[in-house]
Amino acid sequence: MSRTVYVNGVFLPEHDAKISIFDRGFIFADGIYEVSAVMAGKLLDNDAHLKRLERSLGEIGMPMPMPAEEIVKIQKELIARNDIVEGTVYLQVTRGAADRDFPFPPADTMQTLVMFTQKRDFTNSPAARAGIRMATVRDIRWERRDIKSVALLAQVLAKQAAAEKGCQEAIMHTADGVVTEGGSSTIFIVTANGELVTRPLSNEVLPGITRQSLKLLCDERGVPFIERAFTVDEALAAPEVFVTSAGSFVTAVVEIDGKRIGGGQPGPVARRLREIYLDEAVKAGV
Numbered sequence: 001m002s003r004t005v006y007v008n009g010v011f012l013p014e015h016d017a018k019i020s021i022f023d024r025g026f027i028f029a030d031g032i033y034e035v036s037a038v039m040a041g042k043l044l045d046n047d048a049h050l051k052r053l054e055r056s057l058g059e060i061g062m063p064m065p066m067p068a069e070e071i072v073k074i075q076k077e078l079i080a081r082n083d084i085v086e087g088t089v090y091l092q093v094t095r096g097a098a099d100r101d102f103p104f105p106p107a108d109t110m111q112t113l114v115m116f117t118q119k120r121d122f123t124n125s126p127a128a129r130a131g132i133r134m135a136t137v138r139d140i141r142w143e144r145r146d147i148k149s150v151a152l153l154a155q156v157l158a159k160q161a162a163a164e165k166g167c168q169e170a171i172m173h174t175a176d177g178v179v180t181e182g183g184s185s186t187i188f189i190v191t192a193n194g195e196l197v198t199r200p201l202s203n204e205v206l207p208g209i210t211r212q213s214l215k216l217l218c219d220e221r222g223v224p225f226i227e228r229a230f231t232v233d234e235a236l237a238a239p240e241v242f243v244t245s246a247g248s249f250v251t252a253v254v255e256i257d258g259k260r261i262g263g264g265q266p267g268p269v270a271r272r273l274r275e276i277y278l279d280e281a282v283k284a285g286v
């Protein structure tokens with residue numbers, strides 16, 4: 001069955017949705033995106049996603065296409081029209097369609113706003129049950145990874161390389177083996193003392209919304225949440241490794257480059273944090 005999608009003020013069947021070939025999102029990847037998860041028909045962490053949208057847009061000289069409350073109305077309409085109980089709502093804002101030229105287009109150029117849903121079965125996913133395998137890949141991205149840019153070619157290549165090795169996610173790292181992020185996730189290790197370790201926020205990583213929510217939950221519960229860089233070797237030796245993202249919540253990593261992490265099964269810390277995150281996020285969902 002065809003989905004209903006949203007394009008520039010109109011809800012329409014996906015096959016009727018059209019964007020100009022001159023759209024700067026298509027030509028230059030001149031745009032920003034966000035993905036919010038839906039569980040039990042509710043949007044999770046959505047305020048934070050829309051705040052990050054506003055920040056990313058601001059960093060590239062674009063305003064919000066409409067107030068956040070209006071965006072939420074459209075997201076909810078799409079969830080209702082497409083019967084989404086578990087899934088995601090994707091949204092993308094570009095600098096609009098204009099004759100191809102690098103500098104910003106004339107000020108009256110209309111931004112493009114596109115939104116669509118994807119159905120997912122989060123509750124019964126194999127990743128939730130059994131964890132995921134990761135493969136290491138050099139991080140070849142630009143210096144503003146804090147901006148949620150639609151320019152994702154480096155991640156496409158990283159995740160394809162991982163997929164070709166039978167893995168569900170890439171661990172991106174620098175030339176000297178320092179971990180930056182997952183291909184589309186924040187990565188954590190759990191130390192022998194039960195501390196969570198993840199990279200501090202900077203221009204080198206996307207400020208993950210799931211990371212931010214998990215940090216709050218850890219602070220409330222007295223779980224040590226340490227923000228420092230770590231290496232691939234440290235991850236290989238860690239009792240547990242897990243990733244977070246809007247599409248994976250908290251997901252245990254059971255293998256890196258073919259080497260087992262912990263016992264090769266989702267560990268107790270990742271399992272517990274997934275439960276806590278989902279309980280709280282659904283409770284607070286809208």
Ligand code: PMP
Pocket residue numbers: 035181182183184185186206207208209210211244245246247
């Ligand atoms: N890092 C990268 C590179 C990502 O693409 C994502 C997912 N968009 C994340 C981290 C996780 O962010 P969030 O928790 O906001 O989904």
